[in-house]
Amino acid sequence: MSSHYEAPIRKPLVVGNKSYHDVTVDVAKPVEGRANKQWWIVFSIAFAAFLYGLGCMIYTVSTGIGTWGLNKTIGWAWDITNFVWWVGIGHAGTLISAVLLLFRQKWRMAINRSAEAMTIFSVMQAGLFPIIHMGRPWLGYWVLPIPNQFGSLWVNFNSPLLWDVFAISTYLSVSLVFWWTGLLPDFAMLRDRAVTPFTKRVYSTLSFGWSGRAKDWQRFEEVSLVLAGLATPLVLSVHTIVSFDFATSVIPGWHTTILPPYFVAGAIFSGFAMVQTLLIIMRKVSQLEDYITLQHIELMNLIIMITGSIVGTAYITELFIAWYSGVEYEQYAFLNRATGPYWWAYLCMMSFNVVSPQVMWFKKIRTSIAASFVISIIVNIGMWFERFVIIVSSLHRDYLPSSWTMFQPTFVDAGIYIGTIGFFFVLFLLYSRSFPVIAQAEVKTILKSSGDNYKRERELNDHNHSDNH
């Protein structure tokens, strides 16, 4: 697939003199060991948050949407903000596995597994909101075009909310298949190392009888490439469709053509920030620093910086065109964002998303783990505010001043959001103890080209300067 020659200026992606066996052992260790006390403490907190959120959801559904802070003007607020936020986060996973695969970025191999897990778990959180924000969620199945006894009453395919149904469900299923396919060789590895009959049985089932024959590998590679090729337009289209929820409307501040690519850029931005947050912790607690190296963190920071700049350009574009359009509603929408009652949210969005990633231009900062961690969290907060600003500040003051109002979230709004964060971490914590968190089969394919020991050896033998390879 790739050449046997690698330029000496490329830095190693696997450090610590690893052999194939070392890779196996290092990746299997968190799965084969026992959870420590910290894990149980964190898991309990996440689980408690999840239960609290679940309670809030049940309360909402059984009592009514009126328990939320929505009003007649602002029919969407935290629900859709959180939905878009979670979907956005879910995009980095597919991006890392699919887009970076298409661009032959070898460094993706250490992070793609966890990024995909993050995708699956955050899309699951996102998927909750379209259901629970319905007034009659028990009729949710009516959004599906199924033949029925109402004279085949059909759905209207003109609504972006219906496109959302198809987009999100397709996205979740394709991501799941993509993820699971990649897991087969790694589950097989765990199966072959299992010592108890129970784990043997579990991983035998999960690995679908993978035996790693040449033909299997050949097809595996082909499937990965095809899925990557399909998943890339899928990532773009899913978040595009999410952006259509707003952009197809006639609301000033919502109706703007840049939203599709700008939402996608924002999704990559926030998704990478979340991967960064999670992996900085994971490499430490699972002792995977030799695989998720500082270079990986730096590269992720660079992507955060680039997408942050693209998002920043889009913000400026929106501002400029609002002025340029000469439409007073549009102009007011942006004036209101900057100076209205939600100015603080707008300020958070601008400073967290546009200004904060720009510090990554300094090598000192982007190669500092502490700084990367802090900025990745800031970006996630900023991106939550971005969605909040777009949704609420455009709704609360639009065409008719008599309909102007404010939005005040209730504890139920907040509880459900906290609950999804809890649920996400419940799933992610369980994942990190039972799944191979690094795609060891993939890492083994780059070990000899990108392992530090092999690189040193090549340098000694002066292989790099020969033309014969």
Next chain:
Amino acid sequence: MYTFSSKLKTFSLILMVIGAIGIGVGFWSAPKTVEEVETILLEESHGHHDQVASHDAHAAHDAHADAAHQEHVNHVFHQLQNKPWAAFYVACIFFMLLSVGVLAFYAIQQVALAGWSPILFRVMEGITAYLLPGSVIFLLVLVLSGVHMNHLFTWMDPEVVANDHLIQGKSGYLNVAFFLIRAVLFLGVWNLYRFFSRKNSIAQDNADGVTFYKKNFKMAASFLVFFIVSESLMSWDWIMSLDPHWYSTLFAWYVFASFFVSGITAIAMVTIYLKSKGYLEQVNTSHIHDLAKFMFGISIFWTYLWFSQFMLIWYSDIPEEVTYFVTRIEHYKLPFFGMLVMNFVFPLLILVNTDFKRLSWIVVMAGIVILAGHYVDFYNMVMPATVGDQWFIGLPEISAILFFLGLFIFVVFTALTKAPLVAKGNPLMEESKHFHY
């Protein structure tokens, strides 16, 4: 070293001469007075005339009808006068931005530490050599528009502005002086980046260390930052402001996708040509495959942006925006939908196949369609605003394409003779030579 074949040189000169003559004829045959337009309109089909007549009948009194008729004639007069200018403008901006697209691709390849493309850097540098003459001519057209030699930009006409409060509101941005300052700034910085990156690239050939390579890396990163901003502004200035009432936030990125894919296509076609002449021996089908993948991918990306912009405006149907597409669909049906076939359907079907992406003739064929399609794309962006329903791809349009194509070939292949085709000092060059996919 590459030597410019005399055949190709003659060919490019012939293109330029034919093109220049055609452009001259185009300007010469454009109507010079309103009376000429009157006769043209009279000669036109009766169906059109009947409409005018019935319109006149409905008018309250003759004076009003006369005024309306006079206005119509004036309007057509402006459009017909614009025609040779607009034809020149489309071809001029298309080739100029194509070289900017190559420049952006070149910078991206450098900052991304791409291991496959350094073998093509000299080809890219050759193509971007067109940027300087291209942008000089383009700037000249902008200046001539600024001194009212034509009516391409209606907002430059003080009479129009005086009666148009929407344009008045934009005059803080849309005024000739500021417009030209911006144009000089953007073209100047792009040319400076092109000049210095080329200089460093040649200096790196015989250098011991990698200082020039590192300089180029940093410069490419800074250029890309400047580029993302200047690209947005330039597309608002040079294209969107032709329709000064219309606006779209996506527009700049859409324009970018259009000339970016054209630039990549040009790289592929020049590479294939040089390879076929026995140069670039280390370029293999994998390199062509990668270029073709980019042509395929960015074509789809262009379509994505086209669709996003079109669908959102169509869906909300807000009157001040939707006129843009209404006029295009009414008067430009074939070019408007035809370009979708050329820029999307054709490359999608032909370049999805891995084996096809390695066949030179397929890539060249797809490339010709993509380049023609994106010319039509620019045509669709410029013409409805400048000549309206008086469009026709005739002598002025084809001559302008031939002239700029000849100039492009002449400049690019002359530049290719100026330096070895392999930038040997690049630390990633070995990877690129051994690249195999």
